[in-house]
Amino acid sequence: MNSSNNVFPESILIDNVMEYMNHGAIVGNLAKEIAKRMGMDEEFCYDMSIAGMMHDIGKVKIRTYIEERFEKVMFVDEARYYRMHPTTGYALLKEQGFSDRILTAVLDHHENYDGSGYPNNLKGEGISVEGRILHICDSFGRNMMNQKVSSWKDLRIDEAMRDMVEEAKDFDMKIFLLFQAYVYSEEFQNFLEELDLRMKDMKDK
Numbered sequence: 247m248n249s250s251n252n253v254f255p256e257s258i259l260i261d262n263v264m265e266y267m268n269h270g271a272i273v274g275n276l277a278k279e280i281a282k283r284m285g286m287d288e289e290f291c292y293d294m295s296i297a298g299m300m301h302d303i304g305k306v307k308i309r310t311y312i313e314e315r316f317e318k319v320m321f322v323d324e325a326r327y328y329r330m331h332p333t334t335g336y337a338l339l340k341e342q343g344f345s346d347r348i349l350t351a352v353l354d355h356h357e358n359y360d361g362s363g364y365p366n367n368l369k370g371e372g373i374s375v376e377g378r379i380l381h382i383c384d385s386f387g388r389n390m391m392n393q394k395v396s397s398w399k400d401l402r403i404d405e406a407m408r409d410m411v412e413e414a415k416d417f418d419m420k421i422f423l424l425f426q427a428y429v430y431s432e433e434f435q436n437f438l439e440e441l442d443l444r445m446k447d448m449k450d451k
Contacts, residue, residue, distance in 0.1 A: 267299070269391050271444075274298030275437065276383035277351075280425055284379075290347070297351035297380055300344075304335030304352075329364050332356055351376035355384055358416040378418040382425050385410055385417075398438040398445075403429055 278295035286294075308327050336353040354368065354377020361369030368377075389406035390398075407426060414422065428434055 269387055270299040270302060272298075272390060272441070273301060273380070273383045273387040276387060276425075277379050279428060279433070279437070280379050280383060280421065283424055283428060284421070293345055293347045294351065294376065294379060296344070297348045297355075297376065298383060300339060300348070301335065301352050301355050301380055301384060302331065303338055304331030304333070307331075307334050307338060329356075333365050347376055350374045351380045353377070355380040357381065359418050360415045363416070373418075378421055382410075382417050382422055385413065386425070386429065398441045399435075401438060 274295040275298070277298040278291045281291040281294045305328070308331055332353050332355060336349050339352060340349055351374065353365070354374045357363040357366065357368040357373045357377055358381075359370060359373065359378070361367055363373075363381075373381075386406060389409050390401060393402060393406070395401055407429065410417070410422070
């Protein structure tokens with residue numbers, strides 16, 4: 247499927263997906279902006295926004311699988327299943343004909359720059375640039391969600407970035423520094439204001 251034709255078919259939007267789509271919307275917007283700042287073309291930036299939106303779809307499938315089959319799953323088993331979500335998401339999206347770039351980003355978004363990530367223990371530039379971008383945006387997006395602020399203008403950026411600095415070995419440093427500059431920029435503040443407006447619109451509907 248060409249990037250211009252990528253859609254979100256109902257057949258893969260299964261139970262609990264909205265829990266992840268809120269996070270995905272943030273990650274997708276961040277990934278698109280970082281790709282743009284890296285000088286990538288419009289198609290690449292668009293694909294990164296879709297990859298960010300869909301990157302955790304494998305979690306939904308795995309969660310549903312576990313809930314249907316087990317009353318209680320030990321934490322170690324949950325962790326094992328969790329680490330399957332990039333490959334599960336890759337398979338789901340491949341079945342639906344998403345572009346190779348989107349598939350690669352989803353598959354690689356938990357690969358760490360030092361080789362300690364998963365699912366394939368890729369290292370350095372052996373990780374796709376799509377995966378390296380998405381990994382940083384996913385980590386920051388998760389930190390945003392964890393703060394549970396009532397308004398995104400109240401986001402504690404220093405706190406969110408501090409957690410990432412502690413994990414800096416996981417990231418491509420060139421992309422990470424570019425990302426860091428972005429989240430302290432006026433453009434990012436505008437992005438947070440837009441998120442607040444979207445949240446208000448959703449509550450009003």
